[in-house]
């Protein structure tokens with residue numbers, strides 16, 4: 001859901017609150033990004049139902065096509081090496097892997113340059 005549509009629904013009194021399901025799995029920071037006006041930074045759910053197939057058909061831990069660390073956040077953070085030397089980062093490819101690489105590089109921006 002687009003945050004402006006959510007705001008419109010609330011403003012028009014068509015709903016008392018808005019629930020997000022898969023949108024929060026795709027980007028758990030959706031509410032904070034929307035509140036900060038960073039709508040373009042929201043990683044959108046592409047509605048491919050991979051998450052639902054995992055838990056309802058394949059009976060495996062849930063995964064997400066656009067959020068590769070879902071359900072593994074602590075494990076993922078623990079495995080991220082600390083950056084001790086400033087480096088230039090070039091991300092080639094805009095698929096989920098490339099996008100996540102760019103996200104991580106941006107999170108470490110204090111010590112990395114993104115080319």
Ligand code: SF4
Nearest residue numbers: 045046049051064065
């Ligand atoms: S797996 Fe697909 S449908 Fe499920 S939250 Fe991620 S992008 Fe959305």
